[in-house]
Amino acid sequence: MNITFDSAKRIFRLETENTSYVMAVAGEEGYLGHAYWGPRTGEDDLTYLLRTEEYPFRPLRDNRDGVAFLSTFHKEFAGCGAGDFRESSVRLTGEDGASVSRFLYRGYRILRGKPALEGLPATFGGEEECMTLEIELKDADSDVFAVLSYSVFRDSDVIARSVKIRNGTGKRLWLDRALSLTVDMEDDGYRMLAMSGAWAREHIAGFRDIAPGKQSVSSLRGVTSSEAQPFLALAEKDADQEKGRVYGFVLVYSGNFLAQVEKNQFDSLRVSLGIHPDNFRWLLEPGDVFQAPEALCVCSASGLGGMSRSFHDVIREHLIRSPWKDRERPILINNWEATYFDFDTEKLLAIAREAKKSGIEMLVMDDGWFGRRYDDNTSLGDWTVNEEKLGTSLKELADGVNAIGLKFGIWIEPEAVSPDSDLFREHPDWAVAVPGRVPTRSRNQYVLDITRKEAADRVYGRIAEVLKSASISYVKWDMNRYLTDLYSSSLPAERMGELSHRYVLALYEMQERFVRDFPHVLLENCSSGGARFDPGMLYYSPQIWCSDDTDAVERLAIQEGTALVYPLGCMGAHVSDCPNHYTGRTVPFETRGHVALAGTFGYELDITRIPQEDRDLIPGQTAAYHRYNALVRSGDYYRVASYAENGAYDCWEVVSKDRSEALVTWVQVKARPYHKARVMRIPGLDPDAAYRVEGMEGTFAGRTLAEAGIPMPAFQEDCRSALIYIVKA
Numbered sequence: 134m135n136i137t138f139d140s141a142k143r144i145f146r147l148e149t150e151n152t153s154y155v156m157a158v159a160g161e162e163g164y165l166g167h168a169y170w171g172p173r174t175g176e177d178d179l180t181y182l183l184r185t186e187e188y189p190f191r192p193l194r195d196n197r198d199g200v201a202f203l204s205t206f207h208k209e210f211a212g213c214g215a216g217d218f219r220e221s222s223v224r225l226t227g228e229d230g231a232s233v234s235r236f237l238y239r240g241y242r243i244l245r246g247k248p249a250l251e252g253l254p255a256t257f258g259g260e261e262e263c264m265t266l267e268i269e270l271k272d273a274d275s276d277v278f279a280v281l282s283y284s285v286f287r288d289s290d291v292i293a294r295s296v297k298i299r300n301g302t303g304k305r306l307w308l309d310r311a312l313s314l315t316v317d318m319e320d321d322g323y324r325m326l327a328m329s330g331a332w333a334r335e336h337i338a339g340f341r342d343i344a345p346g347k348q349s350v351s352s353l354r355g356v357t358s359s360e361a362q363p364f365l366a367l368a369e370k371d372a373d374q375e376k377g378r379v380y381g382f383v384l385v386y387s388g389n390f391l392a393q394v395e396k397n398q399f400d401s402l403r404v405s406l407g408i409h410p411d412n413f414r415w416l417l418e419p420g421d422v423f424q425a426p427e428a429l430c431v432c433s434a435s436g437l438g439g440m441s442r443s444f445h446d447v448i449r450e451h452l453i454r455s456p457w458k459d460r461e462r463p464i465l466i467n468n469w470e471a472t473y474f475d476f477d478t479e480k481l482l483a484i485a486r487e488a489k490k491s492g493i494e495m496l497v498m499d500d501g502w503f504g505r506r507y508d509d510n511t512s513l514g515d516w517t518v519n520e521e522k523l524g525t526s527l528k529e530l531a532d533g534v535n536a537i538g539l540k541f542g543i544w545i546e547p548e549a550v551s552p553d554s555d556l557f558r559e560h561p562d563w564a565v566a567v568p569g570r571v572p573t574r575s576r577n578q579y580v581l582d583i584t585r586k587e588a589a590d591r592v593y594g595r596i597a598e599v600l601k602s603a604s605i606s607y608v609k610w611d612m613n614r615y616l617t618d619l620y621s622s623s624l625p626a627e628r629m630g631e632l633s634h635r636y637v638l639a640l641y642e643m644q645e646r647f648v649r650d651f652p653h654v655l656l657e658n659c660s661s662g663g664a665r666f667d668p669g670m671l672y673y674s675p676q677i678w679c680s681d682d683t684d685a686v687e688r689l690a691i692q693e694g695t696a697l698v699y700p701l702g703c704m705g706a707h708v709s710d711c712p713n714h715y716t717g718r719t720v721p722f723e724t725r726g727h728v729a730l731a732g733t734f735g736y737e738l739d740i741t742r743i744p745q746e747d748r749d750l751i752p753g754q755t756a757a758y759h760r761y762n763a764l765v766r767s768g769d770y771y772r773v774a775s776y777a778e779n780g781a782y783d784c785w786e787v788v789s790k791d792r793s794e795a796l797v798t799w800v801q802v803k804a805r806p807y808h809k810a811r812v813m814r815i816p817g818l819d820p821d822a823a824y825r826v827e828g829m830e831g832t833f834a835g836r837t838l839a840e841a842g843i844p845m846p847a848f849q850e851d852c853r854s855a856l857i858y859i860v861k862a
């Protein structure tokens with residue numbers, strides 16, 4: 134890693150191990166131009182790539198062809214309304230109603246390490262691990278400043294970017310948009326890759342062609358949502374898992390976002406990523422600073438796999454803070470699909486006793502333990518233990534579980550309030566709602582206005598009391614609806630456009646408080662399944678529930694999409710009962726185990742009631758977890774085959790960083806009668822080393838496994854699977 138500035142030519146160069154990112158200050162005016170980003174180049178002067186001498190796109194000089202220049206020049210940060218008609222990075226409106234800006238270079242500083250982003254989750258690293266460049270720009274005709282921040286890391290090809298806007302004008306300004314990054318590049322024939330989905334169908338990856346105009350994924354739901362990920366990638370047309378150039382972008386944020394590619398009349402692409410400009414309007418008083426969230430960018434010359442591995446490395450090493458990230462998590466059993474709301478201490482202890490026999494290590498009590506929560510219509514906000522329902526106190530329950538030899542965990546939903554709750558009856562104005570309008574309900578609940586400090590303090594305080602009252606090792610923090618009826622009685626009218634972002638900031642503050650107060654509790658975030666599976670939340674919790682859909686076949690595409698960006702060790706994945714509650718499908722218990730082993734691993738079923746032959750398989754599965762989890766958590770991930778693409782089989786591999794071992798998971802979703810076994814090429818091993826493959830005689834060179842491959846088990850049944858362990862001879 135390195136960052137340099139050539140002061141004579143005014144060129145900035147960022148180097149990661151395999152990539153270069155080059156910017157230069159152009160023209161007398163000082164536009165900050167984007168010259169190159171891609172695989173590592175020589176240290177040559179690349180300013181010719183700015184193309185500032187081509188008629189009529191020259192820098193302004195006499196201002197004759199300013200519009201031609203502004204609308205084609207590749208910039209690092211795009212002002213608004215002056216002639217660049219592409220999506221702008223920023224839009225500032227003054228008291229006079231005008232919103233024109235042109236940002237020009239002022240100065241820079243290069244520092245070792247990386248400053249934190251105030252109030253926001255962001256990557257971190259020590260002085261030896263990363264370097265940061267800050268470039269200050271100023272609006273040509275006013276005292277508005279933008280500081281662009283770029284960090285590079287020693288151990289990954291990721292560049293972390295963010296922007297800070299400062300109002301130095303002495304007058305009030307409204308920030309109508311503040312994107313985290315804008316990247317301009319030539320369209321060398323890319324396709325856009327994004328993830329879309331729905332509840333129980335999260336994170337499904339798909340390519341689309343890039344047509345002139347704009348294509349985007351976004352959320353205006355107040356949280357990341359199950360409908361889209363704050364991610365997009367541009368992949369060369371013939372790029373695949375292991376070859377071809379791919380640019381990937383993901384936003385470290387958990388609210389409304391826009392991820393967009395725009396192709397203009399000159400075949401330039403502009404990638405934009407940041408807080409969605411709709412529902413966003415931030416008042417900047419004189420002297421105020423606005424910090425936009427961080428975006429992580431990767432250029433991979435080794436296909437989608439290279440992009441994923443870079444994201445995994447940076448997220449593991451520089452974003453997840455939890456001490457649990459490098460530790461085996463206790464194998465849990467969660468009672469949601471086992472009992473839904475129908476449980477008491479006796480039932481939970483019966484599950485715990487049976488679970489203990491099979492090597493399960495923690496019981497998690499899901500929704501339904503508080504207030505009068507006998508179903509999902511009531512009591513959110515009333516965080517007192519329903520001892521009448523449980524039949525005991527929480528402490529007695531937790532002690533009982535501990536006495537059996539299991540840890541104990543609990544479900545909470547701090548950001549919600551039921552209309553039928555004491556909290557709502559006491560403080561109806563604490564729900565996010567517009568006075569005089571009937572707010573929309575979802576799952577018969579409202580969102581609690583946690584931007585009001587007293588509301589946040591009240592629920593946090595009550596929940597903290599409960600957590601302290603018993604021996605609790607794990608918390609599942611859920612959030613089961615989107616934000617509507619945007620209004621907070623704590624904000625003046627002119628600041629109402631700040632609510633969505635303020636909500637996310639308040640959530641981060643609450644989670645920060647939680648990790649500070651309960652440093653030893655393992656936190657798993659969740660939002661109706663995977664609706665808040667994003668890099669922002671990983672700053673607080675080392676794992677996130679990936680989807681309510683626990684069907685092992687459905688999970689193949691869900692987990693494949695998730696693993697495009699996120700390390701396997703943070704994907705919440707459980708074995709559940711069949712017929713599956715969401716699809717009605719029956720998949721062998723063994724296959725359900727193999728698929729869940731690609732994530733955090735656990736169970737979500739009534740172990741006292743499942744068939745004995747399934748129960749008999751659990752000790753083997755928990756042993757496999759202990760055997761392979763360190764590898765799955767820390768290794769390099771390779772996507773070998775995709776059921777989402779081929780409709781018949783799925784295969785992925787995790788290779789240890791030292792390439793001494795690998796685990797291949799094979800899932801044959803559809804059996805083929807009267808046919809040969811499928812051969813899979815196994816990448817990522819040391820080409821010159823010899824390996825033993827479990828189930829095969831002799832040894833094989835890494836290059837043999839990568840080029841010739843090995844046959845996968847051919848089962849005469851659908852939905853069968855196998856784990857294949859490979860180890861250096």
Ligand code: GLA
Pocket residue numbers: 469499500509544611613659660661662678680681
């Ligand atoms: C959400 C979660 C589930 C479960 C329920 C409880 O849907 O995703 O796992 O916790 O809430 O109400």
